[in-house]
Amino acid sequence: MDLKKTFSTPSWHRTLALRRILASILIGIALLLVAQSWLKKDPLAVVVLQDIPAGSTVTSTDVGLRAVPDTYLPNNSFSSVDDVVGLVAASTLSSGEIATEPRFVGTELINSIVSNVTEESSTEEINMVPLSLAEPSVIPLLQHGDTISVVSQDSDTGLPEKIAAGGKVILAGGTDPSTILIALPKSLAENVAAQSLNTPLAVVLTGDRAKNHHSEK
Structure with a gap:
């Protein structure tokens, strides 16, 4: 085979030129991607700078801005x-x-955890109501998002009386260790608030966490 003749043919020159053009395009794309990564700035997000206990009000020293890649930004x-x-x-x-937003007391938190409102009250506005418990020692066992029933004791029979079911714990303890904050449909929340004025109240843990705890036994 005459190599000199092969390398001097027009088709070989065209192939070589195309390869050079393709290589140049690939290099250009690579350089463009590198330049974009250098120029692009990650968005800033609020990050917790020190542990903040449940129920605490956030101060300016508790949080700060940090650059967070889009992939990891909620x-x-x-x-x-x-x-x-x-x-x-x-x-x-x-x-x-x-x-x-769901990590703080407010509408977003309620929307994220209130999901089992009964059909009869599904169109009702959801309210938050603070509840002082007759036995505050159970509060450390509760977690925000837990489903609970609010119960009392019938003054005549001494038997338990259910006041509201399907409540959601929004805040357990906090600045007042004897109080929890729960979310309920408006009518139930008002009933619980009224009952709490004169009657000692307690809560019963229901929902998935109670079921899981029972199954573990």
Whole structure:
């Protein structure tokens, strides 16, 4: 085979030119991607700087802004420290975690955990009601998001009386260790609030966590 003749043919020159053009395009794309990664800045998000106990009000020293890659940025995160300062932590927030709306007492938290409202009251507005328990020692056993029933004792028979079912724990303890904050449909919340004025109240843990605890036994 005449190599000199092969390398000097027009088809070989065209192939070589095409390869060079393709290589140039690939190099250009690679350089463009590198330039984009250098120029692109990760969005800023509010991050917890130190542990915040449940029930505590967030201060300006508790949180700060940090660059977080889009891939790891939750949709319900905060981009301004001012939006977080003054909120109440629904559960203990750990240093380094990204602050998100459902981690604080408010509408977003209620929407995220209130899911078992009865059909009769499904169109009712959901209200939060603080509840002082007759036995505060059970509060450390509760977690926000737990499903509970509120019960009392019938003054005549001494038997337990259910006042409301399907409540959701929004905040357990907090600044007042004897009080929990629960979410209920408006009519049930008002009934619980009225009953609590004169009657000692207790809660019974129901829902998935109670079932899981029972099955473990």
